[in-house]
Amino acid sequence: DGGITQSPKYLFRKEGQNVTLSCEQNLNHDAMYWYRQDPGQGLRLIYYSQIVNDFQKGDIAEGYSVSREKKESFPLTVTSAQKNPTAFYLCASSKFAGEPVYGYTFGSGTRLTVV
Amino acid sequence: AQSVTQLGSHVSVSEGALVLLRCNYSSSVPPYLFWYVQYPNQGLQLLLKYTTGATLVKGINGFEAEFKKSETSFHLTKPSAHMSDAAEYFCAVRNNAGNMLTFGGGTRLMVKP
Numbered sequence: 001d002g003g004i005t006q007s008p009k010y011l012f013r014k015e016g017q018n019v020t021l022s023c024e025q026n027l028n029h030d031a032m033y034w035y036r037q038d039p040g041q042g043l044r045l046i047y048y049s050q051i052v053n054d055f056q057k058g059d060i061a062e063g064y065s066v067s068r069e070k071k072e073s074f075p076l077t078v079t080s081a082q083k084n085p086t087a088f089y090l091c092a093s094s095k096f097a098g099e100p101v102y103g104y105t106f107g108s109g110t111r112l113t114v115v
Numbered sequence: 116a117q118s119v120t121q122l123g124s125h126v127s128v129s130e131g132a133l134v135l136l137r138c139n140y141s142s143s144v145p146p147y148l149f150w151y152v153q154y155p156n157q158g159l160q161l162l163l164k165y166t167t168g169a170t171l172v173k174g175i176n177g178f179e180a181e182f183k184k185s186e187t188s189f190h191l192t193k194p195s196a197h198m199s200d201a202a203e204y205f206c207a208v209r210n211n212a213g214n215m216l217t218f219g220g221g222t223r224l225m226v227k228p
Contacts, residue, residue: 004158033215040124042220043205050214090158103149103207104216106158 002027006091006107012115013078013085021076021110023091030096032074033104036060037088046089049074078112086114117142117210119219127225134178134193136222138206141187147209148189149216150180154202162204165189176200201226 004025013019023032034046045058049068063082068074074093078085088111092104122137140146147166151159163174170182176199180191189206203223207216 006158031214040220043218045215048215088156092159103151103161103164104159106151106160108158109156111156 004091004093004105004107006089006110009108009110011110011112013112014115016080018077018079019112021078021089021091021112023074023076023107024072025074025093025105025107026072027093027095027105028071029093029105030071031094032068033092033094034058034064034066034074034076035090035092037090037109043090046076085112087112117146117208117217119206119208119217121204121206121219121222123222124220125223125225127227128196129227130198131195134191134196134200134224136191136204136206136224138180138189138191138219139187140189140206140208142208143211144209144213146182146189148180148182149207150174150178150189150191151205151207151218152176152202153205153221159205162191196224196226198226198228200224 007022031050033048035043044060047066049055065077090109091107094104095102118141120139149164150162152162153159163172165172165182173179178193203221205221206219
């Protein structure tokens with residue numbers, strides 16, 4: 001079955017460490033998105049990509065980086081510059097770049113904790 | 116800019132009672148509206164969507180929503196709550212550029228036995 005796979009489900013980061021969250025989709029979707037979710041704060045957009053080799057900053061991009069070298073993959077790196085990275089991270093995709101009429105398909109999320 | 120307001124961050128109902136989750140939006144283009152549900156430690160799942168046509172939209176798990184342009188609302192309802200409906204619900208609207216969704220802050224639904 002087609003879908004979005006996020007890994008790992010749980011991730012622990014030490015202070016000063018960079019970590020990378022994986023997001024892979026086999027839906028042949030053009031656009032992919034990363035959101036951060038904190039209790040009581042809804043979803044906040046970190047980065048999005050409408051096409052391979054191109055991506056745009058969202059509302060809270062500081063301390064994060066992404067790449068889009070393949071259509072299927074959109075990994076998110078949480079760098080040491082992100083001072084408060086503990087959160088639930090969600091990856092999503094949509095079929096057409098520039099038209100979300102079908103809505104987003106979401107992965108099952110990665111919970112990142114700083115230890 | 117487009118925006119979504121969900122009234123009530125927490126809603127509590129008894130099992131068997133009516134569920135009503137409120138969503139109001141602002142948009143400078145004809146809105147496409149969505150409701151998603153999120154169970155603990157999971158991603159979001161599409162419940163229903165309105166793009167064009169019939170203003171009463173039926174979704175999965177017995178939920179439905181009605182688009183009311185005059186009230187800029189898209190409230191989610193279910194006639195009879197079930198314990199399994201306990202989750203967080205997000206309303207979303209496409210942005211004015213038409214290429215992304217803007218989400219509301221979410222409403223946590225609690226169902227009492």
